[in-house]
Amino acid sequence: MAVRRPWKGRIVSIKLTTISKRFGGFAALRDIDLRAHTGEFLALLGPSGSGKTTLLRIIAGLEFPDRGSVHFNGEDITQLNVAERRIGFVFQHYALFKHMTVAENVGFGLSVRPRRERPPRRAIRERAQELLDLVQLGDLGGRLPAQLSGGQRQRVALARALAVDPRLLLLDEPFGALDAKVRKELRHWLRSFHDRVGLTSIFVTHDQEEALEVADRVVVMRDGAIEQIGTPTEIYDHAVNAFVFDFVGEANRVPVVAADGHAIFRGRVLDIAAEALRGSAELCFRPHDARLGAAGDAGIPATVTTVRPREGRLRIEAEIGGLPDPLAVDVPRGAIPGPGQAITIVPTRFRLFPTSSAAEQAA
């Protein structure tokens, strides 16, 4: 299908400078600096309360920062309201107008233009149909939103946002209210949709899988600040701290001590170099980045609690006395130890982070 690109030439780059926002005594955002390049698909990822939705709403003009500035294409638009910014916003719960048909919803943005700029009714209808075709809902223009499934409503919301030729597309938890299967489908669809229309887009999510799978770059946030910005690979493999490491994938976290260039776990010197570190540290590794060691290997001793099949491999969970959470290791199928047996876990790829604070360990 041929895709019209009415956005060509208007697609914006975004620059946020020292954005801060308080709600009463709560600091929702603290000195946020962020850039999105033209045509980029950016994910704001973080736990609830991290400020990601507030940041999105500030970019949209639905919320205003206490401090800092927002630039589109180098132009300061901090003081413009949502209508003046010409953005498309897709709400978490779609916010479709219940009393209007799907086509009327999509055409709404055009029908509220000032009389001079308003296209004739027929043109609005045609544009709505065109957009519904684009989101593959061409036959449903006459339905009411209540008669659609969640995934269909989401796409109607998207079509409605696109109808006003936005310079930028913002999506708040776009898959949050959908069931797991539809989520996955819509995720792929949204990514390929973005590639076709090429609109600069930012979406908010608390689901790391979603962020890593859809976005060009991921912005990991916590407590109103940015922890790390990077491509999905950078974020996953080169997390800057234990929080990011833990948040973007499954993680085992083991407290160790770094001394004499090595990580030491309860007196055992591990085969893990720790040149740059000294003192207490946290050894982080993913379940698929470890193996079971032979007797005498330098590793972490643990006791198997459960063994379950998992995507072609076996997931072993093993506990270490004194640690709150069991460690998880994925191993190839075959001869494996049963529950109650002692094993040695040897991380093959890992990250070592200095222990920063008590709060960090709790998180």
Added chain:
Amino acid sequence: MLALRTSRLNRGLLLAVALGFLALFLVAPLAAVFAEALAKGLGAYAAALVEPDALAAIRLTLLVAAISVPLNVAFGLAASWAIAKFEFPGKSALITLIDLPFSVSPVVSGLIYVLLFGAQGWFGPWLTAHDVEIVFAVPGIVLATIFITFPFVARELIPLMVEQARDDEEAALSLGATGWQTFRRVTLPNIRWGLLYGVLLCNARAMGEFGAVSVVSGHIRGKTNTMPLHVEILYNEYNFVAAFAVASLLALLALVTLTLKSLLEWRYGVHGKAGS
């Protein structure tokens, strides 16, 4: 077995009590109104309604409702919008104040206006000097009615608007709609059934109010008599047929209101379920 039989017995008993109560206190009086009104035949009934003082009372009642209902719709919309969508100091005080007319005796509500605008009242001398009549005239009746009926629309809308998230309005704004367009095309359709319901209740009360209006009206026949006041005067003059004839109009109004109200509740219920 025994439990089942008792529960069946209980149910029958409860039903009998409820229906008996209904018949005695609602249906019987309603029937009595129409029976008395028609006691001397349709001719006398019609004559009582087209008599000049009765017509004046009907006109005044309609006028009062025509002024107070739109004003209270405007007030109710503004108040519920403010309460539902914004945080401001004194919000809970405003909510409490809206309920005030419900908790104050209508007679007191009427007296307030006599106290303020009567000849001996606070603004009395000034009003007399400028030749403005409020108490014992139509403006007083309108003011008292507005006061009595102002909670109806607001009370109906506040919970409805609080429940509806701001998403719909923000969506409309993000699509470039102005504040007015957002209100007219998004907010209003979302609350229309509740609003109609509130208007209906407000109107019924505006036309039927007796206490507060009685205090400020002065009961001048053909001038400051509303329908409820006219009924009372006729009744006190032992003109039962005329009194009940006018009363039957008020009863009809009540029946129409009830029917519309049930219809709305039915629509409203269906609508509520289809939404969200």
